Amino acid sequence: MNPSPENTPYIRCRGLTKVYRKGKITVTPLEKLDLDVRRGEFLALMGPSGSGKTTLLNLIAGIDQPTDGKLEIGGRDIATLSRGQLTDWRAHHCGYVFQLYHLVPILSAYENVELPLLLDSSLSRKQRREKVLAALELVGLSDRADHRPAELSGGQEQRVAIARAIVADPGLIVGDEPTGDLDREAGDQILDLLRELSGTHGKTIVMVTHDARAAAAAERTLHLEKGRLIESGHVSSRAAETVASAE
Template sequence: MNKEALIRCRKLTKVYRKGRIEVVPLKDLSLDVPQGEFLALMGPSGSGKTTLLNLIAGIDRPTSGELWIGEEEISGMSRAQLTRWRATECGYIFQLYHLVPILSAYENVELPLLLRKDLSKAERRMKIEAALDIVGLSDRGDHRPAELSGGQEQRVAIARALVGDPSLLVADEPTGDLDRESADSILSLLRDLTGEHGKTIVMVTHDAKAAAAASRTLHLEKGQLVESLEGGGK
């Protein structure tokens, strides 16, 4: 087993049952993702990309197989344990940002910290300001999502994913709703997060140019990895 890998999936299988219908979006998938890697996952619609991200992020649990993130076997955790684990260990970035419209950028970034009992208001403020600074939005903390561009909204969402200082970020088509220029600037931010800040990122994308910004690209088909190509980025 590769000790340097932050993510280790072993024969991960996910089965969904709806009445008599069984869907198997992931089948015996094994994968190592080294610490600090920017991994792109591509594949046709329905190939299991979001399912895999949700398992890696501890939002959903595998039906069988093992999933280790660092020293923790998250496949063995209960839902309550996973919720606590996520608060400090994994940030999730969505295609449509999922910001709360009535909250300011600052308050949106604060949300995951409100789940934590160990931080004072002053400690929260330091973390929120640091996260907004990393994404280049120190001067937009008071803006509501409707007062930001799409690229800026995604930056706020990235700050929210970063604010608890997790080692792992997962992103489901983070540039899917952006114009090329904003997309490229988000991709370059994600690259900096792996390089300068040592984060490990797993990003699902349908865009070959986005995948080229990653350090490695893997392809999923029918719940299995089918080939591995080096990204053009590094």
């Protein structure tokens, strides 16, 4: 019998390896990594600088491709997709939130949020408008649609970036230190929003953070060290799998 979608992990990595080669230098940030993330789970990823957190996030987001191993997201092995297929997959399935927001300065909040939808030629202007307004409302910024990034606070800019990440209704949101540049209050608002997106809207969230307080907002925290995942003091690339199968 096939496992039901509820029981199948949304993200499933097996033997995931990333090797960077430049000249004579070889760097292996990820080595034979196994990881299961439940659909709708909010996972925090911690680890020292250079431990491979962004590398892992970029693989999960389809921005980069693994050197070896399996990477299934929503039942699809994205490690086998071509660059073009990956771009298409990303547009529909994954929203990315960066530490420094990465909004386009000359565009309004509305136009920034609309950007990912312009990749989808099947959407009419009216359909795009409905989606953009719904996303801005969800992040509590309906009244700032016409503001440019420079006219917003850092916390508001990050909320616009989250609206942009969710506007195409992806199942997955990844964040690379999304609260790293914010004060505690603005950071807490972002964490509340991410919790709502996973708890109420069923989004699967993988968030890299250096801040234990931010990690505490997630349901589970994994630590990356020397290419391996560490959980609860056990060093094992199978740690996540063990936890997943114990649930």
